[in-house]
Amino acid sequence: MAKGSAAKYVVGMDMGGTKILAGVVDESGKILGSYKRATKAYAGPDEVIDRMAKTVEDAVKRAGVSMSQIEAVGCGAPGPLDPDKGIIWHTPNLPGWNNVPLADMLEDRLGVPVFIENDVNLGTLGECALGAAKGAQDVVGIFPGTGIGGGLVLDGRLRQGFRKNAAELGHMVIMADGPYCGCGKRGCAESVASRTAIERDIRAGLAAGRKSMIADMIKGERGERITSGALAQAYQAGDPLVTEIISRAQYNLGLLTSAIINLVDPEVIVFGGGLVEAMGDEFLEPIRPVAYQYSLNQRDIEDLKIVPAKLGDNAALLGAAVYARDRLARK
Amino acid sequence: MAKGSAAKYVVGMDMGGTKILAGVVDESGKILGSYKRATKAYAGPDEVIDRMAKTVEDAVKRAGVSMSQIEAVGCGAPGPLDPDKGIIWHTPNLPGWNNVPLADMLEDRLGVPVFIENDVNLGTLGECALGAAKGAQDVVGIFPGTGIGGGLVLDGRLRQGFRKNAAELGHMVIMADGPYCGCGKRGCAESVASRTAIERDIRAGLAAGRKSMIADMIKGERGERITSGALAQAYQAGDPLVTEIISRAQYNLGLLTSAIINLVDPEVIVFGGGLVEAMGDEFLEPIRPVAYQYSLNQRDIEDLKIVPAKLGDNAALLGAAVYARDRLARK
Numbered sequence A, B: 001m002a003k004g005s006a007a008k009y010v011v012g013m014d015m016g017g018t019k020i021l022a023g024v025v026d027e028s029g030k031i032l033g034s035y036k037r038a039t040k041a042y043a044g045p046d047e048v049i050d051r052m053a054k055t056v057e058d059a060v061k062r063a064g065v066s067m068s069q070i071e072a073v074g075c076g077a078p079g080p081l082d083p084d085k086g087i088i089w090h091t092p093n094l095p096g097w098n099n100v101p102l103a104d105m106l107e108d109r110l111g112v113p114v115f116i117e118n119d120v121n122l123g124t125l126g127e128c129a130l131g132a133a134k135g136a137q138d139v140v141g142i143f144p145g146t147g148i149g150g151g152l153v154l155d156g157r158l159r160q161g162f163r164k165n166a167a168e169l170g171h172m173v174i175m176a177d178g179p180y181c182g183c184g185k186r187g188c189a190e191s192v193a194s195r196t197a198i199e200r201d202i203r204a205g206l207a208a209g210r211k212s213m214i215a216d217m218i219k220g221e222r223g224e225r226i227t228s229g230a231l232a233q234a235y236q237a238g239d240p241l242v243t244e245i246i247s248r249a250q251y252n253l254g255l256l257t258s259a260i261i262n263l264v265d266p267e268v269i270v271f272g273g274g275l276v277e278a279m280g281d282e283f284l285e286p287i288r289p290v291a292y293q294y295s296l297n298q299r300d301i302e303d304l305k306i307v308p309a310k311l312g313d314n315a316a317l318l319g320a321a322v323y324a325r326d327r328l329a330r331k
Helices: A047-062 A102-110 A119-130 A189-193 A196-209 A226-238 A240-264 A274-279 A287-293 A313-329 B047-064 B103-108 B119-130 B189-193 B195-207 B228-236 B240-264 B274-279 B287-293 B312-329
Strands: A009-015 A019-025 A031-039 A071-076 A087-090 A099-101 A114-118 A140-146 A148-154 A267-273 A303-307 B009-015 B019-025 B032-039 B069-075 B085-089 B098-100 B114-118 B139-144 B149-153 B268-271 B305-307
Touching: A009 A047, A009 A119, A009 A313, A019 A099, A019 A313, A031 A047, A031 B103, A047 A071, A047 A102, A071 A119, A071 B228, A099 B240, A102 A114, A114 A119, A114 A313, A119 A140, A119 A148, A119 A267, A119 A313, A140 A274, A148 A189, A148 B240, A189 A196, A189 A240, A196 A226, A196 A240, A226 A240, A240 A267, A240 A287, A240 B240, A274 B103, A274 B268, A287 A303, A287 B032, A287 B047, A313 B139, B009 B047, B009 B119, B009 B312, B019 B047, B019 B312, B032 B047, B032 B119, B032 B312, B047 B069, B047 B195, B069 B103, B069 B119, B069 B312, B085 B103, B103 B114, B114 B119, B114 B312, B119 B139, B119 B268, B119 B312, B139 B240, B139 B274, B149 B189, B149 B240, B189 B195, B189 B240, B195 B228, B195 B240, B228 B240, B228 B274, B240 B268, B240 B287, B287 B305
Parallel strands: A009 A071, A071 A114, A140 A267, A267 A303, B009 B069, B069 B114, B139 B268, B268 B305
Antiparallel strands: A009 A019, A019 A031, A087 A099, A140 A148, B009 B019, B019 B032, B085 B098, B139 B149
16 A cells, blocks of 8 residues: 555554554554654653653654554553553553553544553464464464463454453463462462573572573673573573473473363464573474373364464564554444 | 244254253244153164154154254264364264264254254353353353363354364363373363362272271262262261362362463353262352462452353253354354
């Protein structure tokens, strides 16, 4: 489609605790122009929403179009939130956000309809519409990182759930009475397969006298946090402690994946997030056989694709654009 | 609707390893007449399918209508099967059934369209349309008995899955590396929360010298199988061993339920099957708090109903009737 004055576009936005990313997206899913700025979450909702509006306007400028050509804005945000009412209930990553009517506030400011959704849900929708699961109708996104986020697209539509809280798959229990999870419960997938769980086990190993190259790598890092990049490096170098602990996390991710397969029987499972970005398909190789083996139905099991995400940082932005178009069409 | 010659009905059928049950169902979900006969599974597919056809004809006679008034037959069968092609792939309960084109064979015999689906899926659809979850759009059925069957209705439609194998929720792992399951894997919900798992643990307790009233109750029973009825009696009498083991199974069912909630976020969860039929709501009482506590989203959590099934032996028959109407409408 030409950028003539008749052409219509949507803006996809991804607002996180650290940065705001917005882009003008055409009907084919191409990003015509984008803009990124810091969230400055400490400044509170009014300031952050002002920064979001400016980021949309800057992206529109970059794309060489005008606001009058923008039909809608889709926005991914950390949850929990109410996508129908456009309200952020609260979010651990953004201090002071309690029942903030984000969609209405942005609409007032921008003069176009604004639709919000959970950022991981939109990342999955983006991968489904334009990325690693393009063409599939039944897609699960699994994003192991600090936690384990998830998204569910069934019959080509985002599954939001009765209480708008579907796809919290990091909190599916896969190890009854296992380690404590950040959520206060025990044995959630997050507690045995996230980067945080891997870091906890490596620290316990080091404290118990195990040797690892990671001990030197984290010295001097801020808070000595063990990043996905450091894990990838030690894993690829064959460090015994790191390999052992990551292998265990991969096994647990395989069990989680099989539980999801046994319940919803999807077509494609897309793995994204920090660990996958750092390690690529190598991270998925040991997950696949466990996921397949633990699926009850072995018929055509290898037709079920388990693939790394493709869209990287743009997944939620693109998913937000797809979502905005879909909401607009059903208005 | 009157039973005049213009009136149209469907037949719902439930074919299991032991019995065949068929009933003529009107548009309101009322069973106008039904018939039941033994499956005689040992006789092989041809004989069983002949018995199924006769059972449909007998139900039609009982209902006081004629075959010309039957628009379609819906049939629940033990899986795995292909509902689109109407083929039973194989089924452990029916010896000799391998790739049997059940729908076509019944169609040839009865002269009306025949649609088949997994019996537990149809039981869930029945409870959703006409039973304990009437009016709800997002329903999960959990049926703990010899195994743990399941069904999934999302947005008012049966979720079949990409490989037609959704809702095998008895094989979701909730206890990594737990006990061996009948499927050959470890830690499936079935391996720690089915009647079979309860029986295994009671026998282990008895073998280890624990006392229980159940020891006397099973003497003389065929194969000394511990039935759901016997379990209910000992549980209600407060037998310590039985109470301890059933409580553990209920806790595990709570974890399974929470995993399902965290993934698909349904409106109603219906529990059916042998244990629930024997114990009623008393069996569910200890499951609810665990299911709620392990759900990540606590907002409106008690709006999520966890209820016992209502339709009893007619659930799959009624679900089959609803399913046949739905398939007919979308033909």
